[in-house]
Amino acid sequence: MSDEQAEGGNGTKGAIVAKTLADHAYQRIRRDIVAGKLAPGSKLRLEALTKRYDVGMSPLREALARLVGDALAVIEGQRGFWVAPLSIAEFEDITRVRGLIETEAMQLSIEQGGPDWEAAVRVSYEDLSKLERKLKKKSDDALPAWEDANRRFHEALVAACGSPWLIRFRSMLYDQSERYRRISLIRSAADRCVHDEHEAIVEAALSRQVLKACRLTELHLRRTADVVREALAAEQRKRA
Amino acid sequence: MSDEQAEGGNGTKGAIVAKTLADHAYQRIRRDIVAGKLAPGSKLRLEALTKRYDVGMSPLREALARLVGDALAVIEGQRGFWVAPLSIAEFEDITRVRGLIETEAMQLSIEQGGPDWEAAVRVSYEDLSKLERKLKKKSDDALPAWEDANRRFHEALVAACGSPWLIRFRSMLYDQSERYRRISLIRSAADRCVHDEHEAIVEAALSRQVLKACRLTELHLRRTADVVREALAAEQRKRA
């Protein structure tokens, strides 16, 4: 776990601390897009954003350009930037590809993970469990912390796969999925018996049962997808 | 093939024609990185680049920021941009993940591809074959055209997979691989009996033999990887 260049809490790629205004803007806007605070498909008016994030044009555009590379924003010729739109079709796609990537990474991680991996998985699982109990009792403001812990937990599981590219792709898809989850219902996952699913995955992974762990992971994704899909459909019915 | 927003010849993401200076710089620098004209790991000095590509700072930085998102450049705090470095370890990783993605996309494409897909595959295969014959005879300057046709051919094969994310990932990995291929030997693939491999893949794909097509694709990747690996090793021996 010698990581000079680890990730910064949420899915923020790059340096731990933002050394430049562009970095800082990138991280904040990224968070806001993933969280849905910047509406999917909405126009990103430059001048408004300079005020909202308190930066000049140059660092702002640089931040947005990075987000385009992350598929969280889209750019069009002389017409500016938009928040990347969401669609049910894309969500299905994301879920399917995510299954492919996650299971492959999981398998490799289980096969190659050492004691440090096991320890990291246990720790992140405990952290997550703690926050779930907290969340269960009082409908708390612990949600952001839970979301963060959930991310870390899933990262930890595949961290030993030894494939930077699998990890990169997995992370991208996780962020994309997260956008849908947050839009469709701000709590969803926390309510569901997600904890049991996590527990089962951890057990299978730590006892090196590759196939079982992969199956459970896919199930986990499918269940999450079901909730999101339903919520999105309900949303559409409401609008109609 | 109704593509308002197709790719632009080489692997250039985004609009067909560059509508802004930043777009233009992005495309040119991207080409140069993939082609190895900007050396892997080398520093990208801003002022030098403004002259080389004849743009100002802002569009230049914007272009580089996009390339960071593409994993073709890296950025560090107040220290600027570098061309993303190459390493044998990463090449192995890329090849492995590429196998996963390509075969999945191939399978879906074969299962779902219609007449238009078949036609597109045939056309791109013919284009490629033509250029290969041309290249075989006289050691021509047709190499860039061959590289382009090769890209299009592999794109066409998986174009019907119906998964934008598989296509996106595949394209990223293709570009990454291309960097290694071009570094290791400017001709390589063209010399090898790559044509026979392509022919076999096309036949299997068009006769809807999923497993066979996937196996051949993996073989194709592995063979290409062997050449690159050997060339890289030779390179290292030479330096030592």
Added chain:
DNA sequence: TAAGCCATAAATTTCGATATTTTGTTGAAC
């Protein structure tokens, strides 16, 4: 209704100012 035109809004870019890193030099300590 549709094409042309103008006014406004917005995106893009240039350019110079500012902040940071890198390089080179000096001098003191060992």
Added chain:
DNA sequence: GTTCAACAAAATATCGAAATTTATGGCTTA
């Protein structure tokens, strides 16, 4: 003589503001 720290100078990256270019929406006219 070598190493190291402190410092200054140069190189470089970053940023902000205003000029420029392009799109947008409303209005007129055919």
